[in-house]
Amino acid sequence: MKDFFGEDFELHNHIIDTARKISTLYCYEGASTPILEYTKVFDRTLGDTSDVVSKEMYSFLDRNGESIALRPEFTAGIIRAFIANGLQQKLPLKLFSYGPVFRYDRPQAGRQRQFHQINYEYIGSSDPYSDAEIIKLGSHLLRELNILDDITLEINSLGCKSSRASYQQALTDYFTKYENDLSDDSKKRLNKNSLRILDSKDENDKKIALSAPLIANYYTPESKNYFDKVLSYLDILNIKYKINPRLARGLDYYCHTAFEFTTDKLGAQSTVMGGGRYDYLCELMGGSPTAAVGFASGVERLALMMVLKNYQVKKLAPIHLIPIGEECEDYIIK
Numbered sequence: 001m002k003d004f005f006g007e008d009f010e011l012h013n014h015i016i017d018t019a020r021k022i023s024t025l026y027c028y029e030g031a032s033t034p035i036l037e038y039t040k041v042f043d044r045t046l047g048d049t050s051d052v053v054s055k056e057m058y059s060f061l062d063r064n065g066e067s068i069a070l071r072p073e074f075t076a077g078i079i080r081a082f083i084a085n086g087l088q089q090k091l092p093l094k095l096f097s098y099g100p101v102f103r104y105d106r107p108q109a110g111r112q113r114q115f116h117q118i119n120y121e122y123i124g125s126s127d128p129y130s131d132a133e134i135i136k137l138g139s140h141l142l143r144e145l146n147i148l149d150d151i152t153l154e155i156n157s158l159g160c161k162s163s164r165a166s167y168q169q170a171l172t173d174y175f176t177k178y179e180n181d182l183s184d185d186s187k188k189r190l191n192k193n194s195l196r197i198l199d200s201k202d203e204n205d206k207k208i209a210l211s212a213p214l215i216a217n218y219y220t221p222e223s224k225n226y227f228d229k230v231l232s233y234l235d236i237l238n239i240k241y242k243i244n245p246r247l248a249r250g251l252d253y254y255c256h257t258a259f260e261f262t263t264d265k266l267g268a269q270s271t272v273m274g275g276g277r278y279d280y281l282c283e284l285m286g287g288s289p290t291a292a293v294g295f296a297s298g299v300e301r302l303a304l305m306m307v308l309k310n311y312q313v314k315k316l317a318p319i320h321l322i323p324i325g326e327e328c329e330d331y332i333i334k
Contacts, residue, residue, distance in 0.1 A: 002112050002300075010313040011303050012116070016098055018144050019118040019297075023096035026137050028120060031095040033077040035102075039067035041076050044284060056103040070102035074119035075253070075278065075294055076285075082123060083287040091124030091290070098299075116299040120275075123282075126291035128226055131257040131277060132233035134293050138261060138273050139239055141297070147305040151272055153240065155259040156247035157227035159219050161280070164255070167218040168195055178208045198248045214245045223256065230257050249274065253281040257293065265308055272305060273297035 004012055023030075039059045059069040071077055074097055087093060098118045105113060120137060122130050135153065142148040158164060171194040175182065179190060183202040190197070198209050219227070234241055241259075249258045258276035266272075275295025282290035323329045 002114075007313045008303070010315060011306065011311070012299055014313065015145065015299050015302050015306075016118065019098065019141055020096065022137065022141050022144065023094075023120065025140075026094065026120075026133070028094040028096040031078060031081070031097045031121075032099070033071075033074070033081050033097065035071055035100065036068050037071055037077050037080065039069040041080050041285075042069055042072060056105050058102050058104055072101055072103050074099075074101065074117060074296055075121065075281070078119070078121050078294075079123075079281050079285055079287070079292070082290075083282065083285060087123075088288055088290065092130075093121075093123045095121045095123065097121075112300070117296045118299060119294065119296045121292060121294035123292040124290060125293070126279065128229035128257075129233050131230045131293050132237060132239075134275070134295060135234065135259055136237050136239060138275075138295055138297070142261060142273070145302060145306055146311065147272075147302070147309055150265055150305065150309070151261045151263050152242055153259060153261055154244040154247055155231075155234075155241045155257065156244050157215070157219065157223060157230075157256055158248065158254050158258050158276070159215055159223040160255060163215065163219050163223045164195070167213065167215045168193070170213040170218065171195060171197070174212050175208070181208060195248055198246060209246070212246075216245055226256055249276055253278040253284065255279050259295070261297075263305065266301065266304060269301070272301050 020030075039057070042057060057069050057072050059067055062068050078095060078097065082088070082093070082095075096119070099116065100114050101117050102114050120134060122134050135155075139148060139153070142151055159167065172190065175186070175190055175194055175197055179187060181204060182190065182197070183200060183205050186197045186200050186202065186205050197205060198212065200206065200209070231241070231243075244260075247258055247260060249260075254276045256277040256279070259274065260271045261273040262270040263272055264270065273295055274297075275293070277291070277293040279289070279291045281292065282288065321332045323332050
């Protein structure tokens, strides 16, 4: 965890201010949710085989014996608040939020165990254009921060429920052949959620995954058509992208579009911004079926990219008033 002073603090605020201004341009409302949530909010939504839930979440029992967690991400809490506050009547709804999140992970460049995220959620639209619009928003933010030139948009589709079910079975069949060579974590995921093996950081798992089936071979016609429309809108918006057929994202609630803005300037931690569509999350949390798409970005990683570009924080030069004689002191105080 890190303290912020001086130019670090000013740069952090500049990123938040820029993100807030862009949220206004795209008609987003501000939203704030508690740092503390019931652990079940994340257990039910992120997936118990995800690294976030199984390894990285700070959770504990309060004095009443309730399991509480420091939020590891925003989306689940935003949807919990959306349902609890009866906001289904206001659809479509665009929400912008920011603040600290927490993950028990190895501290590294641009990511401490407490770090900060900016978060955009577009709730209530199932139109492929909303996917393209939110990607455009992310691209706009990166351009305003003057770091877009060093970043690549990678995109994939995770398909609908039917597509994922077929793909999941194909992955399970494939990885079962290499079960003895998989890491312990991947062995646990094999029969629970084999899709998560694609996110493994283990080098041997990565080698095995290189020849795994691709989800594009399991799209339903509807899933393929949806993805094609998203790509066509990106073309119309002149947003460059690279299709990454192995991009899966690390959380279970995604469907259809998944995307990441990545860079080769930050070493192994290449993702600067990531998100996608999550049409089933609201229903999973006890609400009515509600389409949604969103993304989050780590403020510290954005700041690190800006430092690498030699960004200079603009600040006013201090003005010093020096009294010449006691009779001037009253005027200086005024």
